Amino acid sequence: MTIVDLNKKYDGKKVVNSVSFEIPKGKVLSLIGPNGAGKSTVMGMISRLIAKDSGVIHFEDKDLAKWKSKELAKKLAILTQHNNIQMKLTVRELVAFGRFPYSGNRLTKEDNEMIDKAIAYMELQEYEDCFIDELSGGQRQRAYIAMVIAQDTEYVLLDEPTNNLDIYHASNMMRTVRRLCDELGKTVILVLHEINYAAFYSDYVCALVNGKIAKFGTVEEVINKETLAEIYKVDFEIIYVDGKPLSVFY
Amino acid sequence: MNKKIIILLTLVIGVCAAYLFIHSHPENPKLFRYILSLRIPTLVVMMIAAFSISSASLIFQSIINNRIVTPCLLGMNAMYTLVHTAVIFVVGSGSILATNANLSFTVDLIVMSVVATFVYSFMFEKTGNNVLYVLLIGTVLASFFGSIQSTMIRVMDPNEYDALLTTLVADFNNINVEVIYFSLILLVALTIFLWKDLKLLDVITLGKAQAINLGVDYDRTVRRLLLGVVLCIAVATAMVGPISFLGLIIANLARQLLKTHKHNHLILGSALMGMLAIIAGQFVSQHIFSYAVPISTFITIGGGVYFLYLLLFTKGGI
Structure with missing residues (x-):
């Protein structure tokens, strides 16, 4: 792209x-x-x-x-920050929406397999039938990611x-x-x-x-120090953890 | 799910039969036929009105993604009354556009769809679908339309006004049967025309971003559905007058009862519940209260209480 x-x-x-x-x-x-x-x-x-x-x-x-x-x-799948759904949806129903571009409202056997896989990938099996408005923020976010996975986009x-x-x-x-x-x-x-x-x-x-x-x-x-300082107009220190630069600022 | 729909369907058939045949004097064939010839059109009108008002409210709520709005709260039926008055005001009550019920209705519908699509799409776009703004502007619009309409009535010729009044204030005891065929055809045509869009409603309720993400042409679909809502409201208002709270109650009851997000079930369920409520209400008003208490009283009282319940006791109402 x-x-x-x-x-x-x-x-x-x-x-x-x-x-x-x-x-x-x-x-x-x-x-x-x-x-x-x-x-x-x-x-x-x-x-x-x-x-x-x-x-x-x-x-x-x-x-x-x-x-x-x-x-x-x-x-191409997108997940925005604002997801307020008023419907009573279970996790599985939400994830199933990821298959909408492929099969519309009727799910095929293959779709159901993809949904199972996506739910398993995000370790949501035990919440599968819970309503999403009853989940914690972290679990809800995982459910949305599972939907993105079910959408099967590059x-x-x-x-x-x-x-x-x-x-x-x-x-x-x-x-x-x-x-x-x-x-x-x-x-x-x-x-x-x-x-x-x-x-x-x-x-x-x-x-x-x-x-x-x-x-x-x-x-x-x-x-790195110079670039970050220029972008954020704040002084930075860089330390390395696992060979990756991490910034320290205050 | 299907079980609940079947129970509803049975109940609807039951009230229909009760409405048609109780106190219908089958021992006297002439009287029987006369009574049926009065009751059948009323029954059909009630069913059409119930279908239009409940599916319009349900679709509208799903588009706005909020359960406490109805098209009526946004002044859609006030707009219909205004459009109807304005047409008579401009062409005069003697014109064929006013005397022919079907023609007059067609003109109303066309004017209304153009105005409403324009006003409401503009409003949704401007407020970014923010429910509080939409409700606030809608309430203001409702009284704005009402004021213009009453101004027109005041400057009207009293004879014109008399002629207008008979078609303007439809209610359940004074239903408008003249446009029955026209409305039926319109509703069938609308359902066919919007079939594809209705199937996208499930996804539309996920919100604009999600709907686009899933490949729905959001703006176009919402515009078409909104047009359908406007026409349904116009049909219901023309036939039985403004029934503001009914749509709200029915749509919410259907959601509570069916506990599903699938709109094909919800629309069918709410249409059946709407029929049940209106026909049973009319039956009670007619046979138990002998017309002393009109059905709209039940609807308004029940609707008001239910509305308060929704606001106060269900989370995430607004």
């Missing part, structure tokens, strides 16, 4: 200003940056949830805008998946992201607030400031 010269204005203010980058296949890419940098907007445009003002997104040698929405749903886009989760659930979530990439071979694109999760769990990092790309590169290229 290649993004070329993406632009978006809200009320005359440019929130995304000629952003171009390439998404490496089969890797985890994190979008980081201060508040209002345009991370979620870029993600929204990649996932077709937000209409872009100009620019082109090439997806598998075809303009993303020319893809049929239903076909795209088999290639690309997975997650908008602040660690938001509102405590450290335990957030780090579990990030390990799951890593597994999605390493075990299932998916390309994962994340929007993250927490720099160290981006540093520790992703392959590439794209830092945005004021709607522009400040730095795009491997973790080592982006997560």
Whole structure:
């Protein structure tokens, strides 16, 4: 997937200003940056949830805008931060929605197998028949990820998946992201607030400031004293844990 | 699930039979036939109204993703009354557009679908589907439409007003049977036209982002469904007048009873429950209270209490 010269204005203010980058296949890419940098907007445009003002997104040698929405749903899954469902849905019913692009409302045997697998992968078997509004935040997030897995897409886009989760659930979530990439071979694109999760769990990092790309590169290229100080306007110390740079700030 | 639907269906058939045949004097064939000729159209109208109001409310709630809204709270039936008044106001009660019930209804429907689609899609887009804003603006709109309508009535010729009144204030004891065939055809056509969109309703309730993620053309589907809701409300209002709380009660009762997210079951279930409520209510009002207490009184009292219950005792109402 290649993004070329993406632009978006809200009320005359440019929130995304000629952003171009390439998404490496089969890797985890994190979008980081201060508040209002345009991370979620870029993600929204990649996932077709937000209409872009100009620019082109090439997806598998075809303009993303020319893809049929239903076909795209088999290639690209997005999970946003706001998921409030008023319906009484069980975990299994929610995960089953992941099969909607393939079979509509009627599930085939193959669909049910995929749903079982997705539920097992997220270790949700014991909650399968619980209603999602009765689950804790961490479990609910896992149920949504299971739905994304059932959707069986090559690309997975997650908008602040660690938001509102405590450290335990957030780090579990990030390990799951890593597994999605390493075990299932998916390309994962994340929007993250927490720099160290981006540093520790992703392959590439794209830092945005004021709607522009400040730095795009491997973790080592982006997560260092100078670059981070420039992006966040705060002094950073970098320490290495397991050979990965982690930032310390206060 | 199917069991509950079958029980509902049996109950509906039961009340229909009770409504038609109790006190129908079968020993006197002439009287019997006369009574049936009065009751059958009323029964059909009640069924049409029940179907329209309950499925419209249910679909509307699913689009807004909130269980305490109904199209009526947003002024849709006020809009119908306004459109109807405005048409007579402009063309005059002597015009064929006013004297021919079917023609007049068609004009109302066309004007209403255009205005409502415009007003409501604009409103949803502007407020980003925020329920509180939608409700607030809807309430203001409802009284706004009401005020315009009453202004028109005041400046109208009294004779015109008299003619208008007979078609304007339909209620259960004064139902509008003239548009019965037209409404039936319209509802069948609408169901066929919206069949594909109705199947997407399950996904629509997951919210805009999820629906798009799953490959649904969200804006188009919602626009089409909204048009269906508007037309259903217009049909119900034209036939039996505004029944604001009924849709709310029925849609919620159906959700509570059927405990499912599948809309094909929900729509069928709520339509049956709506029929049950209206026909049984009419039966009670007619045979037990001898028309002293109109059915709308039951609906308003019951609806009010149930609405308070929903607001106060169910979490996640708003």
